[in-house]
Amino acid sequence: MPLPPDYHMHTPLCRHASGEPVDYARRALEVGLSEIGFSDHNPMVRDDFDDWHMRIDQLDEYVEKVRKAQKDHSTLTIKLAL
DSSP states (O other), rough: OOOOOEEEEOGGGGGSSSSSSHHHHHHHHHHSSEEEEEEEOOBBBOOOSSSSSSSSGGHHHHHHHHHHHHHHHHTTTEEEEO
16 A cells, blocks of 8 residues: 655754755655655744744745755655645
8 A cells, every 4th residue: 555645844944844855855765655745834024933934035945945856856746835
């Protein structure tokens, strides 16, 4: 029986995770996943009330990191969300 997709993956940009999207993608393939999704906490205009979301100036970096994982691991479906 195939494993279900995992859509709850964060990057260090959300300030409470470790590992890069390419690392998660590599591991997903190792354990037999066929689909994953990144869902970092969205950036906020104000960044002074908590420490669990990416900064607004990091949104482009987040997209680039996930797009790189998609490119580097083309046999794995990788979804990008917030």
